[in-house]
Amino acid sequence: MYSLAFSILFVSFIILTLLVRFWLASRHIRHVLAHRSAVPAEFAEKIPLAAHQKAADYTIARTRFGLLTLMVNTLVLVGFTLLGGLQWLSLQIFQVTGPGMTYQLALLAAFTLISGAIDLPFDYYKQFNLEQRFGFNKMSKGLFFTDMVKGALLGAAIGLPLLWVVLTLMAKAGDLWWLYTWIVWSGFQLLIMVLYPTVIAPLFNKFTPLEDQSLKARIEGLMQRVGFASKGLFVMDGSRRSAHGNAYFSGFGAAKRIVFFDTLLARLQPQEIEAVLAHELGHFKLKHIIKRIAMMFAISLGFLALLGYLKTQPWFYDGLGVNPVLLPGQGNDAMALLLFMLVLPVFTFLFNPLTSIGSRKHEFEADAFAAKHTDARDLVSALVKMYEDNASTLTPDPLHSAFYDSHPPASVRIRQLNLAAQA
Numbered sequence: 543m544y545s546l547a548f549s550i551l552f553v554s555f556i557i558l559t560l561l562v563r564f565w566l567a568s569r570h571i572r573h574v575l576a577h578r579s580a581v582p583a584e585f586a587e588k589i590p591l592a593a594h595q596k597a598a599d600y601t602i603a604r605t606r607f608g609l610l611t612l613m614v615n616t617l618v619l620v621g622f623t624l625l626g627g628l629q630w631l632s633l634q635i636f637q638v639t640g641p642g643m644t645y646q647l648a649l650l651a652a653f654t655l656i657s658g659a660i661d662l663p664f665d666y667y668k669q670f671n672l673e674q675r676f677g678f679n680k681m682s683k684g685l686f687f688t689d690m691v692k693g694a695l696l697g698a699a700i701g702l703p704l705l706w707v708v709l710t711l712m713a714k715a716g717d718l719w720w721l722y723t724w725i726v727w728s729g730f731q732l733l734i735m736v737l738y739p740t741v742i743a744p745l746f747n748k749f750t751p752l753e754d755q756s757l758k759a760r761i762e763g764l765m766q767r768v769g770f771a772s773k774g775l776f777v778m779d780g781s782r783r784s785a786h787g788n789a790y791f792s793g794f795g796a797a798k799r800i801v802f803f804d805t806l807l808a809r810l811q812p813q814e815i816e817a818v819l820a821h822e823l824g825h826f827k828l829k830h831i832i833k834r835i836a837m838m839f840a841i842s843l844g845f846l847a848l849l850g851y852l853k854t855q856p857w858f859y860d861g862l863g864v865n866p867v868l869l870p871g872q873g874n875d876a877m878a879l880l881l882f883m884l885v886l887p888v889f890t891f892l893f894n895p896l897t898s899i900g901s902r903k904h905e906f907e908a909d910a911f912a913a914k915h916t917d918a919r920d921l922v923s924a925l926v927k928m929y930e931d932n933a934s935t936l937t938p939d940p941l942h943s944a945f946y947d948s949h950p951p952a953s954v955r956i957r958q959l960n961l962a963a964q965a
């Protein structure tokens with residue numbers, strides 16, 4: 543009874559999510575098309591019509607591609623769950639390995655490989671057709687496949703030991719396994735944040751200390767003004783992969799690094815780079831990053847507690863097309879993890895606007911911080927260049943934007959910054 547009710551609930555949420563996503567995408571495409579013929583008045587002097595139209599075409603192409611992958615992913619999800627894909631896969635593996643840890647790790651590894659293989663043609667198409675068509679792809683096919691192999695090896699090297707720990711806790715730590723798992727998981731996340739800039743990122747990109755002395759002096763002046771300590775300024779060879787540009791800082795405590803994409807340095811004036819960095823430092827100084835991490839930890843605690851309950855409920859498995867095996871040591875735990883990670887996004891999608899609202903509030907605050915410590919006009923001109931270079935649309939559908947975008951639309955941000963510049 544419960545199983546059937548849960549299946550129906552699951553299907554209803556899938557349909558609801560699909561409808562909302564299609565509706566938002568079609569609104570977005572119509573809105574962008576309707577504004578394609580003219581650059582919005584406030585940008586008319588800064589952005590040429592050809593760039594505006596390229597952004598419209600790029601936005602539409604990406605949105606359509608998003609719908610295609612959405613449909614495929616939904617079919618894959620239903621195939622794995624209700625149509626019995628996971629049940630079949632687990633039986634095949636079980637026949638080879640028998641019960642135990644090997645079976646569980648093999649099941650998770652096999653699932654990851656299969657979904658990776660399904661995603662591969664789409665990732666390839668996106669990079670070498672979509673991004674290529676708009677001049678953003680700078681990657682060779684060799685690099686694409688090297689990245690893929692490196693990513694898979696790294697994922698196995700980090701993921702398998704972590705899963706082994708989690709599965710051991712699930713099997714042996716009693717009813718509160720989810721609490722211990724949460725502690726391990728949180729510690730692991732912090733460790734990755736520390737290791738990412740110095741160990742993981744350099745596997746994929748080259749980082750060289752920023753050499754431009756006058757820019758360096760300018761940035762160090764800014765860091766001193768706002769009271770920010772960093773382990774160094776680095777330039778990343780983002781141009782090996784993509785023409786999209788960015789700046790970020792990563793790491794923790796005294797190990798923080800500021801990283802500029804070479805593509806960004808090539809395009810922005812020193813005072814614009816300073817303004818962009820001031821925005822990023824604003825996120826740090828206003829404790830946005832700490833708040834985001836705390837939020838992430840709180841949410842994962844809630845989800846793990848939920849999984850702690852679901853793992854013992856036969857309807858959770860049955861309702862998702864899998865035979866529940868609730869005998870200890872028979873290896874139900876990997877299946878519980880897998881099902882949970884697969885279906886969770888279906889139930890959380892409609893909460894997306896909440897995270898967007900929080901993130902936009904932080905963006906406005908970081909912009910205000912930058913306006914206070916640098917010249918707001920420099921951030922405006924940097925934003926205009928970044929929008930143009932990334933072919934980001936200036937005319938998103940407001941609802942689509944409210945649902946998905948972590949950043950407010952350019953026109954809104956720039957209006958605020960212009961007000962700050964006049965004040």
Ligand SMILES: [Zn+2]
Nearest residue numbers: 821825905908
């Ligand atoms: Zn920001």
